[in-house]
Amino acid sequence: MRNPEHPQQFDTDIMAAGQRSSQAGRQSQLSTISRGHSTARDDAQLGHELMNTRIQDTGSLPAEDRKTEESRYGWVIVVLVFLINAHTWGLIGSYSIFLAYYLHSGVLNDPNPLTLAFAAGLSFSTALLAAPLVTRLSPWIGTRPTVMIGVFIQAGGLIAASFSTKIWHLVLAQGLLFGAGVGLIVNVTVSIVPQWFVARRSFAVALTTAGSGTGGLIYSLSIQRMIDSLGVSWAFRILAFVSFVVNGSATLFLRDRNHALGSVHKGFNTGLFRRTDFCLFLAWGFFSQFGFGITIFSMSDFAQTMVSQAVGRPLIGLASDRFGRLNVAGISTLAASISTLLIWTLAGKSFAGTIVYTLFGAFASNMWTTVAPVAAEVVGLQTLPSALSIFWIVLVLPTTFAEPIAVSLKTEGTNAYLEVQLFVGFMYLAAFISMWLLRAYIFQQTTQTSSHREDSRSLNQTGYKERLEILYHRSFTLGKI
Numbered sequence: 001m002r003n004p005e006h007p008q009q010f011d012t013d014i015m016a017a018g019q020r021s022s023q024a025g026r027q028s029q030l031s032t033i034s035r036g037h038s039t040a041r042d043d044a045q046l047g048h049e050l051m052n053t054r055i056q057d058t059g060s061l062p063a064e065d066r067k068t069e070e071s072r073y074g075w076v077i078v079v080l081v082f083l084i085n086a087h088t089w090g091l092i093g094s095y096s097i098f099l100a101y102y103l104h105s106g107v108l109n110d111p112n113p114l115t116l117a118f119a120a121g122l123s124f125s126t127a128l129l130a131a132p133l134v135t136r137l138s139p140w141i142g143t144r145p146t147v148m149i150g151v152f153i154q155a156g157g158l159i160a161a162s163f164s165t166k167i168w169h170l171v172l173a174q175g176l177l178f179g180a181g182v183g184l185i186v187n188v189t190v191s192i193v194p195q196w197f198v199a200r201r202s203f204a205v206a207l208t209t210a211g212s213g214t215g216g217l218i219y220s221l222s223i224q225r226m227i228d229s230l231g232v233s234w235a236f237r238i239l240a241f242v243s244f245v246v247n248g249s250a251t252l253f254l255r256d257r258n259h260a261l262g263s264v265h266k267g268f269n270t271g272l273f274r275r276t277d278f279c280l281f282l283a284w285g286f287f288s289q290f291g292f293g294i295t296i297f298s299m300s301d302f303a304q305t306m307v308s309q310a311v312g313r314p315l316i317g318l319a320s321d322r323f324g325r326l327n328v329a330g331i332s333t334l335a336a337s338i339s340t341l342l343i344w345t346l347a348g349k350s351f352a353g354t355i356v357y358t359l360f361g362a363f364a365s366n367m368w369t370t371v372a373p374v375a376a377e378v379v380g381l382q383t384l385p386s387a388l389s390i391f392w393i394v395l396v397l398p399t400t401f402a403e404p405i406a407v408s409l410k411t412e413g414t415n416a417y418l419e420v421q422l423f424v425g426f427m428y429l430a431a432f433i434s435m436w437l438l439r440a441y442i443f444q445q446t447t448q449t450s451s452h453r454e455d456s457r458s459l460n461q462t463g464y465k466e467r468l469e470i471l472y473h474r475s476f477t478l479g480k481i
Helices: 007-034 043-057 063-069 073-086 089-093 095-105 113-129 131-141 143-161 167-189 201-230 232-251 270-274 276-298 302-323 325-347 351-358 366-379 384-394 396-409 418-447 464-474
Strands: none
Touching: 073 089, 073 167, 073 201, 073 232, 089 095, 089 113, 089 167, 089 201, 095 113, 095 167, 095 201, 095 232, 113 167, 113 384, 113 396, 131 143, 131 167, 131 384, 143 167, 143 232, 167 384, 201 232, 201 366, 270 276, 270 384, 276 325, 276 366, 276 384, 276 396, 276 418, 325 366, 325 418, 366 384, 366 418, 384 396, 396 418
């Protein structure tokens, strides 16, 4: 029996298992895929490689090797990343407390709501913009040194924010410096957990993303009390100290499996843009983030939203492993759209209706729960760091401008948020359509190997109209995917 507490032996076992199950044929296919499909090829060959990659990453190893794949130390990694998410994304999510304080306290001279909203989105988008840098820096200096640099920068940004007296001080300190620190941390940790799991990958990732909701809940309840009793400056300093201690301690025990898996770290792999499935994956994230970015900063009762995310995200992860990662991602996105267009629009005028809508917070944030497992399904584990690097860059635009758009759409009167609600609802609807087309595309590519199916033709062998017809019918095909 292998001891998971010895990482070198563990990685050696994994590499041996991979050699027994893969052989040279699969290695050549994966090396071609990891180069971003830089050589010319037709769509049929691309679909064949996609299918082989997905089969490998969703459980082609023998039963004895699957036990090795899901080591007990993987659950230690889950706890560590949970704590890190609580003290990174949780802090960003609780910015609404500071936003309300600066708008009404008079600490800042003539606070502009639009500028303060921009600062909120800037910390988020700066964290995402750091993705290509992190993807190249991490394999160069190592996982733990990269994360530790981010821990220092994040704490420094919070301390700098404690001395802010003007809006531009806050933009630089909390928007840029703090956001850059968070980016150096989370862009590394987000791809570590999927490396340790196969069958329970979605559940493990969902547990870590629940840390964002848990941290947001704790901070949303404590920050206001710290501001009232100690002042906003000391509130920032306490947050800097707590986040530094927790994130720094968790970083000491982080361990990746990049060497065992042969992960490809390329900051911006443009070859992925030639893949239809990857472009649909990006569209799903782009539209989802517009909806989530507005929802998380606009809800009147933030605590209920955080509770919903903390409890609901692991449930979404369990459902993903049971019913299929793309299936659950699509249905959850549709649920976010329907709940926004119906519950928030019709019942959101009352406090009780708003609380009911916040209970659907897990659906609103489902993209963050399922993004890593879905990306692994689309591109495979080896290309996952490069794919997520591009994904985070694509999210910069909606992250930066989501809340300013919401502020601009808000009007006066009883239906002040109606245009905001409709915008959020239709963004989630567009995200659902993108995900469901992605599901249909991958389903079609997978079934091309089934010679007994009459409709399992390559999309490259059909006309434009026939392609749409095939994808339309595939979108209603039942199956775990």
